[in-house]
Amino acid sequence: MKELALHILDIVNNSITARATHITIAIEENLSRDSYLIKVIDNGKGIEADMIDKVTDPFITSRTTRKVGLGLSLLKQNAERTGGYLRLESTPGKGTTVECCLGLSNFDRPAIGDISGVVAMLAGSFTDIDFVYSHHTDVGQYLFDTKEIKNALDGVPITDPSVRRFLVEMIDENLAEIKIIR
């Protein structure tokens, strides 16, 4: 995948399949450590201990429609070729954290891409799930929480196209403010 935002969309879909009701996407850019850290934290059903070492194997998947599962494998590959890593922590019944670190200045690090579009799409597609998106840079932090959005909307559906457009613009403007690296 060409953008990190698409990888994030893909990993978040795993959380949704695991029946999570609260999903946090946290991105941390650190210039001095030259790292680009992405965490997806969910409260889904978790991964059993005997499965956790296997999930980044492209020929392992929990789904039954087909026999390959490429989401985590592709992200791991992208992380490792920038000198980073992908780690998973999971407690069955409690949730899973996917931690992916990429080399910030590495030539092979994909650009973040359309992260505002991805966050707005998730918020509009899975209205029962609370999404938190935080983005840290050396300049500051931006925090987006669908709970706050739904409160502010006061009954107006978050699925409305003009709400979606507003959310994309709001996230983009705030990300520009903290000067995220594209």
Add this chain to the structure above:
Amino acid sequence: MTKIKSLADLRKIKEDLQEKIRLRENADQPEKLVQIKVGMATSGIASGAKEVMNFLIEELEKRNVEAVVTQTGDMGYCYAEPTIEVIVPGKEPVVFGNVTTKKADEIIEKYIKNGELVDGIIPRNYETIDN
């Protein structure tokens, strides 16, 4: 410098939206709306399902088709991604494969608006047997 948008701005546009939504006939009856599900598994995402979904949301609004567009997981047709399922009220769901934005445009104009079938339908060629 222009002020960046915040939740306060969202509260402001909320009131206009409430009025707009009240005027819609079927806002509280989702079964009367066109429903579209966009397959958004790894294979769908990698082949551009996100662009197709954005296109559908924007275009259906512009063309005054009341619709709900959501994403779903894998539909099992990795070879034909992006895949979308379209439910027109009163009709059986239809799955279309290899949906580019151009194809999505054709689906809106021909299938959703006029009920004409367009190329690219993935047939349902088996029934599930309950054991």
